[in-house]
Amino acid sequence: MKKLKVRYKEFILVKNIMENIEIxxxxxxxxxxxINSFISKDIDFSIIANISNSSFHPKLPSDLQDxxxxxxxxxxxxxxxKSAHIKDESLCFEAGFGKDNFGSLVKIPLNSIFQIIKDDNIIFINTSATFDNIVKNPKNNSMNLFKSNPNNKKFT
Incomplete structure (x- = not known):
């Protein structure tokens, strides 16, 4: 039981670190x-992303989305x-899906990118992308704006 409590405390500590806005x-x-370095140097790569906050334009047909x-x-x-670029703190690119190569513009927030991979080597890992309640746009979070005001310190 004691070991379980220690692991739970470790989990909470890691979760708190990964939910930290500065991190x-x-x-x-x-x-x-x-990503900008890879694009500027013409180095292709792969990503693993939490697509919960990603968008596809046009939307993928339901069978492809599922x-x-x-x-x-x-x-x-x-x-x-060649179509990849960063816009509004998101990685954007055109991709084809399914056997018919359905084309869609994919927009993935940078903080939803879990890994960047090159030739089966993990170059970058972001474990905060695994948390569902992670702040997806930390700079625009109203609580951050509230906390950043020195007059509001007494409320936090």
Whole structure:
């Protein structure tokens, strides 16, 4: 029982660290720098992303959407790589899905990217992407704005 309590405390500590806004911002910045570096150097790569907050335009047909898992891998090579760019703190790229190669513009928030992979080597990992209640846009979080005001310190 004691070992279980220790593991639970460790889990809570890690969860608190990963939910920390400053840590999230550092991870997002690092992710952005790696992706921008790969794109500028023409280095193709893959990502594993939590697609819960991702968007597809046009929307994927329901059979294709249902075939994606919560954590999906995307290989950015060829045309998909050439279309890749970062916009509004999200990785955007065009990709084809399914046997008919249904085309869609994919937009994945940087803080939803769990891993960046190159040739089966993990280059970057963001464990905060695994938490469902993670703040997806830390800079626009109203609680952060509230806390950042020195006059509100007595309320936090």
């Amino acid at each position: 999230q911002e550092l991870l997002q910045k690092h992710c952005k720098e790696i 075939s994606l898992s919560k954590f999906s891998i995307f290989s950015l090579a060829g045309y998909t790589f």
